[in-house]
Amino acid sequence: MTLHSAVRALAGGLGIVAGLVGCAGVAAAVLVALGLPAESRAEDPPPAPAPVVQPRPTELVVALGLGDPVLQAGAVRDGEVVVARGLEVDLARELARRLSIPRVRFVYVRPGSRLLAATVRPWAVTIAAIRPTKAVASVADLSNPYLGTDQAVVLRRDLPPLSSLGDLRRKVTCALRGSDGARVVAGLPAPAARPLLVPSNDRLLELVQTGTCDAAVVSADGVGRLVAGKGGLLGPVSARIEYGGGYVVAVTRGGPVAVADVNRALGQLRADGTMHRLARRWLGIDPSHLRPLR
Amino acid sequence: MTAPTRNSIAMKYSAFLALAISSLAITGSAGAGVSVWFVADGKPVSVTRSGTTVERVVQQLLAGPTAAERSRGVRSAVPRATPLRSVRVSRRVATVDLGARFAAGRDERSLQDRAGQLVRTLRSVPGIVGVRVLVDGGVPVGLFPGYDFRGPVTAAIEPVEHQPTIHDYQQRLVDLGFMAPSGLTGTVDDQTSTAVLGFQKWANLPRDGVLGAGTMAALLRATRPEPLLRKPGRRIEVQLRRQLALLIDDNKVVRAVHISSGAYGKTPTGSFRVYRKERYSWSVPFKVWLPWASYFTGGVAFHEFGSVPTYAASHGCVRVNHYDAEMLFGFAETGTPVDVFDEAAL
Numbered sequence: 001m002t003l004h005s006a007v008r009a010l011a012g013g014l015g016i017v018a019g020l021v022g023c024a025g026v027a028a029a030v031l032v033a034l035g036l037p038a039e040s041r042a043e044d045p046p047p048a049p050a051p052v053v054q055p056r057p058t059e060l061v062v063a064l065g066l067g068d069p070v071l072q073a074g075a076v077r078d079g080e081v082v083v084a085r086g087l088e089v090d091l092a093r094e095l096a097r098r099l100s101i102p103r104v105r106f107v108y109v110r111p112g113s114r115l116l117a118a119t120v121r122p123w124a125v126t127i128a129a130i131r132p133t134k135a136v137a138s139v140a141d142l143s144n145p146y147l148g149t150d151q152a153v154v155l156r157r158d159l160p161p162l163s164s165l166g167d168l169r170r171k172v173t174c175a176l177r178g179s180d181g182a183r184v185v186a187g188l189p190a191p192a193a194r195p196l197l198v199p200s201n202d203r204l205l206e207l208v209q210t211g212t213c214d215a216a217v218v219s220a221d222g223v224g225r226l227v228a229g230k231g232g233l234l235g236p237v238s239a240r241i242e243y244g245g246g247y248v249v250a251v252t253r254g255g256p257v258a259v260a261d262v263n264r265a266l267g268q269l270r271a272d273g274t275m276h277r278l279a280r281r282w283l284g285i286d287p288s289h290l291r292p293l294r
Numbered sequence: 295m296t297a298p299t300r301n302s303i304a305m306k307y308s309a310f311l312a313l314a315i316s317s318l319a320i321t322g323s324a325g326a327g328v329s330v331w332f333v334a335d336g337k338p339v340s341v342t343r344s345g346t347t348v349e350r351v352v353q354q355l356l357a358g359p360t361a362a363e364r365s366r367g368v369r370s371a372v373p374r375a376t377p378l379r380s381v382r383v384s385r386r387v388a389t390v391d392l393g394a395r396f397a398a399g400r401d402e403r404s405l406q407d408r409a410g411q412l413v414r415t416l417r418s419v420p421g422i423v424g425v426r427v428l429v430d431g432g433v434p435v436g437l438f439p440g441y442d443f444r445g446p447v448t449a450a451i452e453p454v455e456h457q458p459t460i461h462d463y464q465q466r467l468v469d470l471g472f473m474a475p476s477g478l479t480g481t482v483d484d485q486t487s488t489a490v491l492g493f494q495k496w497a498n499l500p501r502d503g504v505l506g507a508g509t510m511a512a513l514l515r516a517t518r519p520e521p522l523l524r525k526p527g528r529r530i531e532v533q534l535r536r537q538l539a540l541l542i543d544d545n546k547v548v549r550a551v552h553i554s555s556g557a558y559g560k561t562p563t564g565s566f567r568v569y570r571k572e573r574y575s576w577s578v579p580f581k582v583w584l585p586w587a588s589y590f591t592g593g594v595a596f597h598e599f600g601s602v603p604t605y606a607a608s609h610g611c612v613r614v615n616h617y618d619a620e621m622l623f624g625f626a627e628t629g630t631p632v633d634v635f636d637e638a639a640l
Binding site for chain 1: 394397400402405428429430431432433434435436437439466469470471515516517518520546547
């Protein structure tokens with residue numbers, strides 16, 4: 001084929017294409033005139049948007065306040081927590097696993113009041129022994145409690161376990177002055193003896209050891225550490241008095257994690273025994289496994 | 295040259311000298327024979343290591359005590375194989391960056407001890423006045439109880455070893471039921487000795503009434519005496535072997551009282567009830583007044599007596615010491631059950 005003949009063949013081909021395009025245009029006009037499906041008409045409303053699927057976050061950013069060797073402590077470099085440990089740290093890691101988020105990053109927020117008061121929160125959740133008050137609920141979505149703030153009863157040695165609050169009423173009770181435990185013993189109706197309120201935990205344990213006090217009422221999340229190392233000098237941690245509430249996860253509104261998902265994950269952690277394991281590991285006992293006194 | 299000028303030169307010279315000395319410390323020269331701190335019996339102890347750099351001192355701390363030191367009970371709270379990332383000294387403050395292993399473990403005492411070891415060791419280096427600790431390059435917050443490493447730490451926490459006072463031991467005797475609160479005097483007196491005798495009887499210790507080391511140690515781990523019989527209500531148990539009367543209310547010992555019963559088994563055993571009470575009772579056979587007398591069988595009564603030895607010494611009555619006689623009289627109302635027994639026979 002010469003160059004000339006090639007050019008002619010190309011010109012002929014283009015003509016066929018142009019003809020086909022022209023025909024298609026005519027056919028389209030006819031189809032519109034005949035009536036096409038409604039959605040393609042210009043005057044109809046725009047198509048409904050497809051549901052927005054939030055991309056699953058690849059990192060759970062958790063704000064910590066640090067400073068409690070049992071709940072959360074760590075080492076901080078440029079605002080990032082490079083070493084983190086404690087019950088709440090382990091809880092955050094377990095939450096991320098249940099939420100299928102592969103990585104957890106901890107950020108340190110100081111002072112602690114900024115954890116919830118900050119207007120811009122570049123973190124998804126805050127875990128810092130938060131109690132669900134109205135003020136807190138107004139600035140963040142709050143999960144179900146992951147750790148109760150109930151009170152526990154430590155009996156003196158050789159006493160049989162309590163079966164009801166009535167049993168406690170018949171005992172000489174004691175508590176740390178100004179504590180929730182003190183409020184509980186003060187609220188016992190018609191106690192057989194006036195409760196003993198003491199200034200220190202050491203004195204509290206002395207009273208139980210020596211039998212001056214039959215039953216100490218102390219914070220359930222701290223009782224394991226309190227009685228550790230006391231061996232056979234005290235009776236068992238025998239019961240729990242429901243005091244209401246607990247520590248909750250504060251979920252940043254509009255963040256990558258929904259509070260419903262956090263609650264679902266917390267439910268799984270409770271159901272599969274993970275929370276029990278974490279509590280035993282960090283608190284010495286799992287307060288939720290103590291029998292409630294009513 | 296005028297005097298002020300000479301002073302000015304002297305001041306400049308001494309400032310230069312101070313700068314030179316401080317720069318020696320800044321370079322991290324630890325000099326010969328530095329102290330490296332470990333722990334023995336829960337207390338900080340130092341061992342001497344040969345002269346070296348500050349970095350070398352830290353390395354020696356991380357290496358732990360030698361085998362010979364370990365055999366003497368010297369231990370390190372620093373986890374083995376803790377990596378040293380860096381050491382630098384600036385303005386007499388040593389900053390030590392350690393691997394995360396330094397913060398391993400949950401024992402708060404151990405975490406505090408290891409921070410204390412590091413601070414003490416570096417403060418022993420001449421010229422070092424403060425210590426900063428980093429873990430994996432980060433500032434520890436709450437990792438080492440009692441230490442705030444957000445700034446330089448200048449002193450280690452001294453282990454608080456509360457030495458109980460006489461008042462503390464007296465309080466313990468009161469708490470356990472061996473003494474009335476009126477005995478809280480802060481000095482060892484006759485009332486304290488009487489209470490100590492009661493405790494020694496209960497704890498099967500030598501009965502000398504002396505608040506000695508053995509009795510002190512036993513007091514600190516003692517729990518309240520328990521009745522040997524389980525019966526409801528208010529009652530008294532007289533334990534002849536221990537020579538102790540337990541005043542019991544609903545199976546809780548309210549007070550434990552040092553007594554002396556009848557010699558050669560003259561106090562009858564069995565279950566009785568208080569049937570007669572006399573503020574002063576005249577003993578016809580022995581022609582003596584018996585204060586605070588509570589009779590529970592025949593002519594046998596609890597009563598106060600001047601001599602209450604550590605053994606059974608009476609003619610059959612239960613002698614009660616001066617400090618507890620009135621209290622026991624008040625407790626033993628007419629009708630109160632009294633169980634007298636030899637504990638070994640139960």
